[in-house]
Amino acid sequence: MSALLEGGCACGQIRYECTAEPLFTAHCHCRDCQQASGGGMATVSGVPSAAFRVTKGTPKSFHYAGNSGKGLDRNFCPNCGARLYTNNLGALPDVTFIAVGSLDDSSKVNPTMHIFTASAQPWDKITDGLPQYPGMPG
């Protein structure tokens, strides 16, 4: 199968591809997205982990605790620091969350919701009318 999505980090050391369409795309306002992006939120596309693979280089993982117990791994380039993808080991082990800014072409992603709005910053006004969920949607 040919890759539908391709992306990588800012310096080119890490490359990845995905052979499936995103299951969903969301604007995530969780604290990790704020800390990792340096902004109010990050936009992520959930893809089946079985369809996702790193094709060049080895990302570095940052493991942090989530609500579900097993925690999450946020993967980034050890050279340029660009955020690439996150695996939620507890709640959604079969989904890889691609940070859409790392895609070669993110113009076609289609965010349909805001998640983790419980930790959204008061100045981060949500005005697009998309559904909002305080955490992950049911």
Ligand SMILES: [Zn+2]
């Ligand atoms: Zn890099």
Ligand SMILES: [Zn+2]
């Ligand atoms: Zn997040």
